[in-house]
Amino acid sequence: MEQDDIFKALADPTRRRIFDKLSAGAMNASALRDGIAISQPAMSQHLSVLRGAGLVREERQGRYVNYEVNPDGLAEIALWLGKYRAYWPARIDALRALLKEMDQ
Amino acid sequence: MEQDDIFKALADPTRRRIFDKLSAGAMNASALRDGIAISQPAMSQHLSVLRGAGLVREERQGRYVNYEVNPDGLAEIALWLGKYRAYWPARIDALRALLKEMDQ
DNA sequence: CAATCACATAAGTATATGCTTATGTGATTC
DNA sequence: GAATCACATAAGCATATACTTATGTGATTG
Numbered sequence: 001m002e003q004d005d006i007f008k009a010l011a012d013p014t015r016r017r018i019f020d021k022l023s024a025g026a027m028n029a030s031a032l033r034d035g036i037a038i039s040q041p042a043m044s045q046h047l048s049v050l051r052g053a054g055l056v057r058e059e060r061q062g063r064y065v066n067y068e069v070n071p072d073g074l075a076e077i078a079l080w081l082g083k084y085r086a087y088w089p090a091r092i093d094a095l096r097a098l099l100k101e102m103d104q
Numbered sequence: 105m106e107q108d109d110i111f112k113a114l115a116d117p118t119r120r121r122i123f124d125k126l127s128a129g130a131m132n133a134s135a136l137r138d139g140i141a142i143s144q145p146a147m148s149q150h151l152s153v154l155r156g157a158g159l160v161r162e163e164r165q166g167r168y169v170n171y172e173v174n175p176d177g178l179a180e181i182a183l184w185l186g187k188y189r190a191y192w193p194a195r196i197d198a199l200r201a202l203l204k205e206m207d208q
Numbered sequence: 209c210a211a212t213c214a215c216a217t218a219a220g221t222a223t224a225t226g227c228t229t230a231t232g233t234g235a236t237t238c
Numbered sequence: 239g240a241a242t243c244a245c246a247t248a249a250g251c252a253t254a255t256a257c258t259t260a261t262g263t264g265a266t267t268g
Contacts, residue, residue, distance in 0.1 A: 004117050011115035012256075013108050023188050029215060042257060044216055063214050063265040071191040078185060078192070084127050087175040088182070116226080133245065146227060148246055167235040167244050 001054030006076055009053035014038065015046050019055060019069070026068035028061075105158030110180055113157035118142065119150050123159060123173070130172035132165075 009015055018032055033043050047067060050056040055073035059066045113119055122136055137147050151171060154160040159177035163170045 003120070004115075007111060007115045007120070008255095011108075011111045014256085016107070016111070020187070023191065030213095039258075040215070041217080041259085044214095045256075048216080060264090065215065069188065069191050074185065074188055074191055077181070081178065081181055081185065083124070084173065084178055087127070087173050087178055112225095118226085134243095143228075144245070145229085145247080148244095149226075152246080164234090169245065 001052075001072065001076065003076060003080055005053040006055060006073055009049050009055055012046070012049075014042075015050055018043070018046055019050060022056060022067055023069050026066050028064040028066050030064075032067065105156075105176065105180065107180060107184055109157040110159060110177055113153050113159055116150070116153075118146075119154055122147070122150055123154060126160060126171055127173050130170050132168040132170050134168075136171065 010019070014036070017036060021027070021032060021036070029040075029043055029047060032047075033040065036043075038046075047056065047058070051058060051067075053073055054070055054076065056067050057070040059068075114123070118140070121140060125131070125136060125140070133144075133147055133151060136151075137144065140147075142150075151160065151162070155162060155171075157177055158174055158180065160171050161174040163172075
């Protein structure tokens with residue numbers, strides 16, 4: 001789970017879409033497929049990349065494998081972003097609002 | 105300047121390094137090269153990608169071209185990250201501290 | 209226990225990407 | 239104004255990547 005793996009994983013729009021869908025709630029690989037035009041092996045490969053990056057984690061449940069967002073991956077991005085906080089104030093009102101929300 | 109361009113730009117470790125170096129202060133392409141083993145055209149191409157992603161902006165100064173961090177790109181990542189704030193609390197103490205800092 | 213299901217892995221292929229060398233371009237300098 | 243400097247662009251090439259079809263694997267089902 002390095003920054004390189006994380007950014008490479010998120011560089012693919014399909015993987016960002018999968019991640020986004022997962023963020024709405026844990027789901028197995030088949031459920032993830034509907035609504036996205038993608039073959040079963042392709043989905044499996046994408047999930048493997050997301051997992052390797054630490055953005056997602058899996059749990060076997062019978063013959064299904066349940067996937068969920070792994071907060072560690074997001075935290076890693078937040079830390080990367082944090083390095084450049086000197087440049088945030090110029091345009092960061094939206095984020096600031098989100099953070100206020102977090103404090104509640 | 106779309107999310108796709110931004111994540112693709114940051115997926116390359118050399119470009120992240122260039123961006124990181126730029127974040128310490130504006131610099132021209134030649135100055136960016138020292139300390140990084142990279143040819144002149146390669147640097148030019150990387151800067152072009154970073155610029156296309158809105159992570160960096162340039163300004164001609166005589167025969168030099170000065171590059172600097174473009175906060176818009178960072179803001180875009182912050183917004184992307186913000187969508188998943190539901191997953192932050194698990195590990196986000198460090199970011200929270202950074203944000204407190206920002207409010208001052 | 210044979211069939212099926214949910215998913216992973218293998219192997220091949222087409223495109224994308226990051227580099228190289230060569231050349232172009234606008235600006236300064238002698 | 240010819241040479242040089244700082245950088246961009248072009249073209250070619252090697253590797254990476256995202257997909258495909260085919261097959262493997264562990265678990266449930268009839």
